[in-house]
Amino acid sequence: xxxxxxxxxxxxxxxxxxxxxxxxxxxxxxxxxxxxxxxxxxxxxxxxxxxxxxxxxxxxxxxxxxxxxxxxxxxxxxxxxxxxxxxxxxxxxxxxxxxxxxxxxxxxxxxxxxxxxxxxxxxxxxxxxxxxxxxxxxxxxxxxxxxxxxxxxxxxxxxxxxxxxxxxxxxxxxxxxxxxxxxxxxxxxxxxxxxxxxxxxxxxxxxxxxxxxxxxxxxxxxxxxxxxxxxxxxxxxxxxxxxx
Numbered sequence: 001x002x003x004x005x006x007x008x009x010x011x012x013x014x015x016x017x018x019x020x021x022x023x024x025x026x027x028x029x030x031x032x033x034x035x036x037x038x039x040x041x042x043x044x045x046x047x048x049x050x051x052x053x054x055x056x057x058x059x060x061x062x063x064x065x066x067x068x069x070x071x072x073x074x075x076x077x078x079x080x081x082x083x084x085x086x087x088x089x090x091x092x093x094x095x096x097x098x099x100x101x102x103x104x105x106x107x108x109x110x111x112x113x114x115x116x117x118x119x120x121x122x123x124x125x126x127x128x129x130x131x132x133x134x135x136x137x138x139x140x141x142x143x144x145x146x147x148x149x150x151x152x153x154x155x156x157x158x159x160x161x162x163x164x165x166x167x168x169x170x171x172x173x174x175x176x177x178x179x180x181x182x183x184x185x186x187x188x189x190x191x192x193x194x195x196x197x198x199x200x201x202x203x204x205x206x207x208x209x210x211x212x213x214x215x216x217x218x219x220x221x222x223x224x225x226x227x228x229x230x231x232x233x234x235x236x237x238x239x240x241x242x243x244x
Contacts, residue, residue: 003062006040032093058102094136103129114147116181121152
């Protein structure tokens with residue numbers, strides 16, 4: 001369990017809050033339970049370290065204030081709209097015996113032992129976090145989903161996930177899916193166009209030339225035959241004229 005040192009703040013005006021932020025601190029408040037709300041502040045460095053954690057909103061922290069310790073949960077954080085720097089954070093007191101709804105991150109294990117993934121299947125994650133109703137003294141850091149022995153087509157529902165004792169999903173009217181092992185997506189490549197070799201081009205050109213030459217020879221032959229027939233006709237006409 002992480003512990004952070006915080007200090008009590010006595011700021012009352014917006015100007016005092018801005019001055020606190022200029023000094024590298026982030027104003028915060030602790031609320032919940034039967035105790036009164038308590039104004040505190042943390043260093044901006046501490047807050048940024050908290051935000052970087054994946055289970056930031058579900059990880060119980062110990063705030064040390066004036067030699068006293070308080071178990072709290074980060075509930076809401078505000079950011080500057082221009083600089084995107086944290087400017088305020090709310091903490092909820094963790095009271096023993098009470099319950100709280102939290103989004104808990106899902107962690108998948110044994111992917112190297114999953115038959116479906118080994119065969120080229122794809123893990124399709126439907127929910128990366130699941131909202132659970134948890135006792136404040138027993139809040140899990142993560143939900144473990146074991147992929148061992150799952151084949152292609154397997155559907156992992158919340159009922160098949162082992163949850164800690166006294167912890168239940170807030171969605172109770174259906175057995176929802178957390179993830180599936182889907183079949184691989186095969187993308188068919190387009191067929192390549194037939195390549196024309198240089199020999200093919202040359203052969204085509206040669207064939208065209210040959211056809212052109214043949215056509216020219218036939219045309220020349222026809223012209224020659226026609227001229228020969230015309231000559232014979234003129235000789236016949238001349239012989240008949242001499243006989244007369």
